[in-house]
Amino acid sequence: MKNPSSSGGKSYREGFEANLLAILDACEAKETQDTHDDRLAFLDAVRTASVVPEHGTRPTYKIFEAVFHILRLGKSLELIMASYQLLIELEKRFPRVYLPSEDKFKSSSVTPSELVVVKEAWTPFIFSMEGNVSTVGEAADRQPGELLDSSSFHLLIEELAEMLTEANFQATGVKNMLLLQYLVYVLEGDFLPRNATMKWNVQRESLLNMLLGSRKINYKNLMKDCLHFICQLSQLHVQLNTRLELKDSSETGTSLSNCHTALLIALLEVGTNTCVSMEKFLAMAMELDMSRKKADNEGYTTRADGVRTPLVEIILDELTYSVDTVPLFLQVFNDPKWKLETVVQYLWKYIAKPVRTRRSNSSTHDATFSGALKCFSNNTSTKSIIKKIGPDTVQLLLAHGFQAQLSEGYREDNTAGQAQGKAGNLVDLCKDVITAFDSMRSTHEHMEILSIGKEALFTAATIISVENSSD
Template sequence: MERNPNSGKWSRGGIEENILAILDAFETRDTQDANDDRIAFLEAVRAASVGEEHSTRPTCKIFKAVFRILKVGKSIELIVASYKLLIELEKRFPRVYLSNSDKSESSNNPLELVVVNEAWSPFLFTSEHATSDKKAADIHLSGPLDSSSFLALIQCLAEVTDRGSFQALDVKSLANMLLFQYLVNFLEGDFLPRCATTSWNLQRESLLNMLLGYRKIYKGLMQDCLIVICNLCELHTGLRNHLRSIENSGPMLSKKYQPVAIALLEVGKNTCVSMQKFLMMIMELDILKRKADMEGYTTRADGVRTPLVEIILDELTYSKDTLSPFLQVFNEPKWKLEIIVQYFWKYITKTSVRTRKSNEYCDNATFAGVLKRFSNSTSTKTIIKKIGSEVVQLLLAHGFLAQLSLLSEGHPAEGISSPKEGSNSDLVDLCRNIISAFDSLITADKNVEILSVGKEAVFTAATFISY
């Protein structure tokens, strides 16, 4: 497999013709020799594209071949190797990036967005893909994915991460999780540089926005994503039990299945991180679109899409069994706090004080504003009646921990007075308010049993106050 160093491109008579031979044999042969050839192919691509100082971007055929190995590979070695190579290639040859038009290092010119349109993409969105159902459920095709096939991938993840399906976890489960991680990584590489431009015209052309543009599957896709992230909360426990059962079943069975389970234990954790990234990107996109709409940059072609935060709130509200696992897994403090505050605000009675200049409520939708509603037993009883003591505890405890994280990162606590000489700091005010909220909860509901997460929050708050 050789490359023409003079042209700086892959030799058309060399590696690409060999790829076709490899792909032809891929479906018919699953021998060790065939797998060795595929591993050798991946190593050759890495050496030619990543290993050299002045390497060039592989052709789309090269990317497609590596992508196909990830999707239909039948060994852990092949799947992991192809995934790592795709990540390395994306980092080395991004399809979208910011560049200074003035190449001098001292230039202060603003960065410009560069999009390599002819570069490989694992996604393909055309005017026909939304109406074609022939390929909707097939995520094993060698080519790029559209919205329907991406939905099918998420549905597969939801099925294999279900608490009752741990015995069904296999190499294909591993491949699907790594495939999802790669796709999120690619979406992120396309989306983040566009966000830095502050141009809605460039942001609306992001692959993420196009992926979500098929309205018929959007809400179902988001609901399935929530199922996956909640299921992944139980994945570690289930897999550990699965590993124990394999070890107890005998050395022969353990040797055969244990590597897959161990690999899935780590891959499941990383899939959870990727799912969180995916959801956060969508919520950021919702904000960008809302801002563009307020400034008059959107058109009818942008369509109408329910903000993801609203979908999450609906799912957590009407399926309370998902609330605890979601709050355990979703740990990005900014968006976690936003979801918790909005959850409370759906049920908190808003006392409006209107003036001649404002028709808005005097209370801000902040976590500090929520805590003020627990300042007496009467308002606390009202909230408990609407939400329930257990849900209130979960929201207060996780909201407190999220606000702590933001304070530790240097973000001010919204709705809490800035620290002044002789007064309490944001941190102490927050801790006192959360303790007061739990005290009010106990006073309002004599039979309430404080959950472990609530006890942890109160203990943490008391510890900070004592310093």
């Protein structure tokens, strides 16, 4: 194959691009079976040229935009899925930002000089540094096949949230969910290697930071909408599962009923994956907040970085003023690190802080999950917490916090000494969980233990039994 950097290679690429785009030229006017077939042929030709060969060529801007255009404007599920899958394959094959060794993602020795940034690479986002501020409403005036800016990203979230409230959720909803999954995949591929450097001057240039820092959106409103959207997805998952169970028990296996069942399964799969993508988006925003805070403490931020309320604080405010959202959020948000952080901060908002005197020689309190559990060791403190939060919410927080702590804090033991120390800490944690629930039952006689609370108690008792038997 000719070198694309040579004049002959450039002519070859231009001719190849022209041939590919020519497939689409005749199919823009009408939606017919022929145009549908032409678009599928175009997508297949792009895959054959760029993905299938061992040394495939990176598609040009025009090719990328044409595939993205098909995803955004496609009306058939076949085209929508084909264009989405191709875009994901191209992202994997031709990353915009990467580290030469994937193992360095897990290393603390990554330096910015090791980061490879393909500056000329195409992206589905367009972020301008203009001073004009636009609203989400103005994003609706953009052409549907265009690249997305911050306001149109927010509009996509709003449209999806509105669609989830409708009884008839059809192909448009599936398309927008896949579009959101793709956009988050792009943000993740750009952010994770930058975040691995732990350098704010590299992290601030991420697509995620440009998206969230844009003056075209109200940052707090966007993150609140994302929170409500992920909770809606949790409800959709339950509803679709219920409908599937009802169909399985009532239908007789006709071709029509099988078709409806297949559609429900497809919606369930797309909804689940969209939920995972939104969780990743929120977790990345929290990681970015942590990096900003660290950089600010070390004096690396500037006025251009602006000021943003940390996402964890926004979530806590929303959960506080909408208690019904708490079980939905805890059920659907599974990132152990940030789930634990959210639970801990929620609990400590309502735990009475010890008064610090001039004779105090230590920190005021242990603001960890273990520290919060110890506040349930006496009836007075327990009764105060239950009165402020409510017995059911407290159970949910403790059970989910326990699950997150097990996942986040006790996953790997590198040496025998560490294993022994962690085993002891783990047993103490389990004992504190059981003590907390016992204290709640003694101070609130009519409290019914929720199923998730029973699961937490069973897990804690089992771990204690296993650890004691191994001594």
